[in-house]
Amino acid sequence: MSAPKIQHFILVFDRHAGHLLDQLDFxxxxxxxxxxxxxxxxxHRENAFMDIVxxxxxxxxxxxxxxANYFDGSAKDMYAEVLRISAG
Incomplete structure (x- = not known):
């Protein structure tokens, strides 16, 4: 039995808005x-709030x-906490 082939995906996540903008499948x-x-x-190089993964x-x-953090909304909470700590 052969191993499954690797699939490639790009996730575009806006940390400021807290949601996934795009999910691309290659x-x-x-x-x-x-x-x-x-x-x-x-x-998006000038936008520090964009994650391109x-x-x-x-x-x-x-x-x-x-x-999962890009899909379940937890990334927004995580980044808000990082900003809060770094501002403190």
């Missing part, structure tokens, strides 16, 4: 995923577990 095309990742990083996994369901 299947097994790592080159296309990396190109889009670089494009999005350039596009390129993830390799067996499925989006696994990504929703391993990167």
């Amino acid at each position: 299947g097994t095309n790592a080159k296309k995923a990396l190109g889009k990742y670089e494009e999005l990083e350039r596009e 390129l993830v390799g996994s067996d499925s989006i369901d696994t990504v929703k577990i391993t990167h």
Whole structure:
């Protein structure tokens, strides 16, 4: 039995708004995923509140577990606490 092929996903998360703006699926095309990742990083480089995350996994369901904070709203709370502590 062969191992599942790695799927590539990009998550675009706005920490200020506290929600996922986009979830892109590139299947097994790592080159296309990396190109889009670089494009999005350039596009948002001036916005410190944007997370552009390129993830390799067996499925989006696994990504929703391993990167749950981007899907369940907990990232907003985490970043608010970091800002509160750093301002203090």
